[in-house]
Amino acid sequence: MDKQDFYTQVYAIVKEIPYGRVTSYGAIAKSIGMPKSSRMVGYAMNASHDMPDVPAHRVVNRNGLLTGRMHFATPNQMEDLLVKEGILVKEHQVQNFEALFWDPFSLIN
């Protein structure tokens, strides 16, 4: 797999995350077939700021923690966007994470 494809596929999956749902960096990496490259998913998100149709705020870490919040325009932007979608966020962490979690694998099935 080309590293260019990696970015492309990451964006393709993130675009499919349903409104009001979230997923994790690791889940995305795994669905692409590179389970060890979760860090690269985060890197891809950092480079997706000028891509309006890529909802990077719906990607959190495997514990539902908003680890990427510092990279948005303001530290509260990520949290605000999630709350706006009806997701309850407390202490920078998505509440009811298990129920809101969207598995990218469901895209394949």
Add this chain to the structure above:
DNA sequence: CCGTTGACGCCAT
């Protein structure tokens, strides 16, 4: 060319 740096996650303790 090479050491450092992370929007991460698994594993050992």
Add this chain to the structure above:
DNA sequence: TATGGCGCCAACG
């Protein structure tokens, strides 16, 4: 249960 260590690997200086 909670930390800490470490593998991961593309950017960056």
